[in-house]
Amino acid sequence: MKQAMIIINPSSGKEEALEYVSNVEESLRTQGYKVIVKETAKELDATRYCITACEEYYDLVVSIGGDGTLHETINGLMDQDHRPRLGVVPLGTVNDFARALQIPLNPEEAILTLTSSRVKRVDMGRLNGELFANVVAVGSLAESLSSVSSEDKSKLGAFAYLKEGIKELMGISAHPFVIQHDEKIWVGESPLFLAALTNSVGGFEKLAPHAAVDDGLIHCFIIKDLTIFSTISVSLSLLFGNLKEHKDVIYFTAKNVRVSSPEPVRTNVDGEEGPLLPIELSILPRHIEVIVPEVE
Numbered sequence: 001m002k003q004a005m006i007i008i009n010p011s012s013g014k015e016e017a018l019e020y021v022s023n024v025e026e027s028l029r030t031q032g033y034k035v036i037v038k039e040t041a042k043e044l045d046a047t048r049y050c051i052t053a054c055e056e057y058y059d060l061v062v063s064i065g066g067d068g069t070l071h072e073t074i075n076g077l078m079d080q081d082h083r084p085r086l087g088v089v090p091l092g093t094v095n096d097f098a099r100a101l102q103i104p105l106n107p108e109e110a111i112l113t114l115t116s117s118r119v120k121r122v123d124m125g126r127l128n129g130e131l132f133a134n135v136v137a138v139g140s141l142a143e144s145l146s147s148v149s150s151e152d153k154s155k156l157g158a159f160a161y162l163k164e165g166i167k168e169l170m171g172i173s174a175h176p177f178v179i180q181h182d183e184k185i186w187v188g189e190s191p192l193f194l195a196a197l198t199n200s201v202g203g204f205e206k207l208a209p210h211a212a213v214d215d216g217l218i219h220c221f222i223i224k225d226l227t228i229f230s231t232i233s234v235s236l237s238l239l240f241g242n243l244k245e246h247k248d249v250i251y252f253t254a255k256n257v258r259v260s261s262p263e264p265v266r267t268n269v270d271g272e273e274g275p276l277l278p279i280e281l282s283i284l285p286r287h288i289e290v291i292v293p294e295v296e
């Protein structure tokens with residue numbers, strides 16, 4: 001009999017997550033799965049549960065929660081030979097991974113998608129010893145993103161990040177970076193370096209419109225300028241999708257990236273606080289298989 005594990009963060013999605021479990025269970029049982037439900041109680045529980053699902057040859061893991069829960073679930077798939085297929089019911093504020101894969105942001109509709117026969121192989125990024133699914137942000141702006149309050153996130157969604165970003169850019173200086181990408185190197189000062197795998201970053205689906213989830217590339221943006229006029233125009237480019245063409249932005253793609261700084265600079269990984277520099281990024285092409293809607 002096919003086996004499915006539901007990994008659910010009961011604290012996600014304004015504490016509404018548990019309401020959806022029975023619908024997901026029913027959908028999976030109807031499809032012939034034996035279902036087990038694992039509730040997370042703390043950080044990294046989702047990773048531990050997902051490792052068990054790999055070791056016990058589960059066919060499917062469904063993550064019910066925000067991008068944080070999804071990030072932790074995906075990390076359970078890191079060095080595993082058997083990797084169950086992934087289903088996603090997004091309950092967070094931003095839900096970049098679901099946006100990038102056209103998985104409905106409405107939980108009820110996302111649950112219906114679990115019956116889809118269409119799957120997509122998706123790239124994962126490796127950052128030092130962990131995986132990321134969407135984006136790594138480095139620099140003063142990234143540090144401010146980690147501090148966006150959940151109240152602001154719920155109220156303003158993606159605009160909370162933009163608001164914090166503009167506030168931050170008006171008052172801060174850049175960090176010195178050394179960015180090695182494949183055989184090239186960039187040395188300079190920047191308030192923000194972004195490495196994106198998908199088109200959706202911080203809820204902005206147009207940040208990297210050309211980034212396909214399975215193109216085997218890390219899409220990198222270095223923001224160079226800090227003046228207020230530039231900040232406003234960079235923000236507009238974020239919204240309208242031409243960031244890579246902006247004159248104060250350097251854009252490149254790479255398979256391997258190393259970012260270092262003589263200063264202690266923090267990172268933000270998939271929307272959560274990440275490690276200090278230096279970081280090494282690489283790509284695991286088409287590493288996981290995700291259930292996506294029947295029609296694009």
Ligand SMILES: Nc1ncnc2c1ncn2[C@@H]1O[C@H](COP(=O)(O)OP(=O)(O)OP(=O)(O)O)[C@@H](O)[C@H]1O
Nearest residue numbers: 011012013040041042043065066067068069092093
């Ligand atoms: N039972 C729990 N109570 C509190 N926190 C938990 C629990 N289980 C897991 N967590 C932690 O909560 C973090 C945030 O979860 P997640 O991103 O899924 O939800 P969210 O905060 O509603 O989403 P978003 O950040 O997009 O608004 C996870 O990274 C995880 O470490």
